[in-house]
Amino acid sequence: MKQQFLLLFCLFFSLTTLSFAQVTDSTTTDEEDYDQYGDVEYADGTATKTYANARIVGTAPQRFVSVGWDWQAPYTMQLSNIGSYAEDADLPPNQFATGDVVYTGGLRLTANIPVISRNTFIWQLGGNYWETGYKINNIQGDSSAVGVMNELNTKGLRTTGINSTLYKPLNEYQFILVQGSLDMSGDYDLSLQSQARFSLAALWGKRPHDRLQWAVGLSRTFRVGGMNYIPIFMYNWTSLDRKWGIEALLPARGAVRYNFSGTSLMMAGFELEGQSYRIDKFSDIPAGTSQSLEIRRGEIRPRLEYQRQLYGFFWIGAQVGYRLNYIYNADYLPEGKEFFRGFFGKQPYAMLNTLGNTPYVNLTINFVSP
């Protein structure tokens, strides 16, 4: 009996030790001559081809999916009657409406899904849905201005869009980045009646090392309300100790970053936000014509942002800042066709509007790629 037990034990031991050994530790203790791995040759005769990575170390994690809420503190709104105004015109008395905006805010959903993500090429597809709801009290004033304000009060504004990003490293240090988006912005509901607007940015840049990346390019953008062509400059940098950094895509946004750790950081900076929103009820007037009344919303948001890991690849972001009105005027676009005013164009506006400046808060939960 003893011998049989010994026999079985030996057999079991030999099989288990040979077949079911597990390695859970990340450290290795075996004696290895690591020096020998410094002098190698490539098995197929061609060396590894290195390409510039799309990111640098230490930056805030990229958001695959983001669900957020944006809220602005109360302020006053003044809209002019619909007409034709030079940018610096004084509004005649009784030609405008005023209201107290006690709520401005809404849901913000964004997604960026990598379709192809290799060291030689990255292609991402994304979508976004942003709401800006209004609650406006004490609306007073003249006819069409009150009408537009009522439309904002009851319907709010929203943007639905898709976007695509292409990143192509040319070699170890240079890259090309192209981003395009197609957005529909307006006071629409389920009908989605709006003009689609496309934005495009193209950059060429260099990534000298793991902590620095810069690029220059040109963009077609609606961030300042109307359509504009703007030179852009990207600059991302992280200090040697990885505590400090800069993340900028000027003039759209820029921030100084401080990393408390690998899972929490603070950013101080600004962002330009804007779109061109069609107001459906005041478009296509008189009946049978096709012209789009569009509010050119552009705002500057100086802000502080705190980001930290919640669990695994889920992070939260909290912004507090000040929303400065850059533009809220409106244009009539015949046939809905966009035109270029730029910073110096003298084309008249259909409405001259002003918003009071106000603090804001933005909270997000994000599924990220660190």
Next chain:
Amino acid sequence: MKKTLFSTLFLLFSAVLLQGFYPAQEVEADMLVGVWEPSHGKARVKIEKIADKYYGKIVWLKEPIDPATNAAKVDKNNPDESMRQVPLKGYRLLKDFTYAGKGEWVDGTIYDPENGNNYSCVIKAKDANTLDIRGYIGVKTFGRTDVWKRVAIKK
């Protein structure tokens, strides 16, 4: 007693023989074993077979000294504080891969010392000397593929 001893040795010998019997698939699976260089060229990883799984450890670093500390690089970004002094050279960053056939190794993880994160990972052989290594989060869509090349120590 002699008979029992003989039987024991016979069984042990058989067991070892059984372990040493390599079907064709196992030979194919073991092509993963060797030294590989990621596309960034800053490290080399030796993949070994331990029991029936595959593991990879860093055996060479292009820049072995951390310029911030002027000492050998350690796993300083690891979320586990007790691991932050572990040298990167020798660090096992590929773990638990099993061969699924058709030149693909699955169910493993890859560790990125740059940010201290572990990712799910699949390895696919493009040819005998080239691997596609895809690290991902949850589903393969949320991931990135890197190309690793086989290197051989110069004689």
